[in-house]
Amino acid sequence: xxxxxxxxxxxxxxxxxxxxxxxxxxxxxxxxxxxxxxxxxxxxxxxxxxxxxxxxxxxxxxxxxxxxxxxxxxxxxxxxxxxxxxxxxxxxxxxxxxxxxxxxxxxxxxxxxxxxxxxxxxxxxxxxxxxxxxxxxxxxxxxxxxxxxxxxxxxxxxxxxxxxxxxxxxxxxxxxxxxxxxxxxxxxxxxxxxxxxxxxx
Numbered sequence: 310x311x312x313x314x315x316x317x318x319x320x321x322x323x324x325x326x327x328x329x330x331x332x333x334x335x336x337x338x339x340x341x342x343x344x345x346x347x348x349x350x351x352x353x354x355x356x357x358x359x360x361x362x363x364x365x366x367x368x369x370x371x372x373x374x375x376x377x378x379x380x381x382x383x384x385x386x387x388x389x390x391x392x393x394x395x396x397x398x399x400x401x402x403x404x405x406x407x408x409x410x411x412x413x414x415x416x417x418x419x420x421x422x423x424x425x426x427x428x429x430x431x432x433x434x435x436x437x438x439x440x441x442x443x444x445x446x447x448x449x450x451x452x453x454x455x456x457x458x459x460x461x462x463x464x465x466x467x468x469x470x471x472x473x474x475x476x477x478x479x480x481x482x483x484x485x486x487x488x489x490x491x492x493x494x495x496x497x498x499x500x501x502x503x504x505x506x507x508x509x510x
Contacts (some may be wrong), residue, residue, distance in 0.1 A: 344358060361459070385412070397429035423439070469497075471490075
């Protein structure tokens with residue numbers, strides 16, 4: 310019952326995509342042969358490099374939310390409210406020494422809120438801990454967004470506002486996209502209609 314036997318069983322069953330290969334940091338064997346050639350010959354699209362859970366993954370967050378595909382860190386020296394959501398900057402950030410050095414200053418100036426199912430180093434120091442169930446981050450985020458919109462707490466200077474000045478974001482109600490004048494965001498009403506209108510807390 311070797312690895313090769315299991316791989317051949319998947320091929321014979323017509324399901325080569327059930328094989329996934331993940332490699333760690335760079336080595337000539339892992340890069341050229343196992344990561345480069347093997348998955349292509351075998352027929353699986355599921356092969357991931359170290360970057361998929363490290364550097365490139367980190368760039369995707371600001372890339373898709375801010376249009377900046379690059380490394381960045383936050384201004385912890387001036388932060389007054391830090392929301393640590395599903396991460397632990399004290400132990401697993403590209404800037405761990407910076408986070409460690411500045412974390413107490415954030416606590417002295419303001420509040421640290423941690424959203425994480427596990428007790429991490431950041432959670433242990435946080436003022437508030439929301440120990441959500443694993444996999445329910447999206448539900449919590451959608452509920453927050455629902456409340457921010459229905460209560461009118463969005464940044465009108467950045468996002469825009471309803472043309473008639475009246476908040477039409479009401480639980481369960483579809484909104485006409487033409488009724489909202491967007492500025493720097495894109496598709497806020499479409500997102501409300503497709504995802505948020507029924508996502509009450």
